[in-house]
Amino acid sequence: MKRSAAAATLSLFACAFLASPAQAKDKDAQFFQTVEGQWVGPGEIVAGKYKGTKFVCTLDGSTPAEKAGMTLDGSCRVGIFNQPMKATIVRAGNSYKGSFLDGSAGKGLDITGGNVSGNRVVLAISRKQLNGAMQAKFNDDNTMNVTISVRLDEALIPVVGMTLKRVDGTAVGSIAEN
Template sequence: MTRCLARSAMLRCCAALSLAVLVSPLVAKAESNDDAFFQDVAGRWQGSGKIIEGKLKGKRFRCTLDGVPATAPEEGFRLEGSCRSGLLSHKVTAAFLRDGDGYHGHFLDGEDGEGLDVTGGIVKNRTAIIDVKREKVTGAVVTNLMSDDDLNITVMIRGHTKFVPVIGLSLKRQTDGTTVGSIK
């Protein structure tokens, strides 16, 4: 029973983090050129994170995620990959799609299953604040694009009067090391 609860908590944490990676680029350009931003954050991202608060406080994990802009006629972003903690690994999938002036979407199978629903968000400069929901719990995913190759993500849940950080993740863009050039 304890292993099942720990696995479920880890999966939800990984879900929220993966959601952050996907949604941050999506919302970030909702008011301007979405497509250009989606292209800027597309690619493979890897990094480690830590659970900051809750039953699994201090638990570390690692994620590898591939982000791809949605194809026409949809506007948005899709994500696939996995997150691992110790011997446990969980597949991650998500879709974040433009809906008028905002976004909707889901992580894993959404709120109706084991995942989360995206309910909105705002972006200012290189920071996206994405609203997420699961049953009666609401929260936000704050994503800072620190440079072209660095993303910092914090997942927070709403307490009575404030947001409480529960997960932190730092990701680096993975590029292939092949250099192409001319030979003299």
């Protein structure tokens, strides 16, 4: 039970690499390109029933050739258990749509919107009656902090935090801070 709950919570962070069309297409494309490559990092569930559960993720980021978007594919490890992780997001009209694993109709999540601003992205996430937000912020070209929060009444409560480090030699352009 602990493994599946931790995996479900971890699924929220995979959405960190999605953007909104409200920003200029070039800015979104630049943000997506910045997350291309290999990423590794630790994280922790910081609230709720599984508070204190630690995990480590290894992810490969890529961008589609024809549409703005991102795919992350890899796994997260909790103790001796390894959970596949895959998130795909693409521009759909005036918005971005995406899913983690098999979306909210299965065991995953839906991405329902978001906004890229400088060195960060904030996304709306949904699974059945659970709504929340994910924020990913680049501290520099090779370090990204991810926070996932769930909505409880009118407040957003942080649930998962992690830091990913780039582990390949992918050269990226700097992201402007806001």
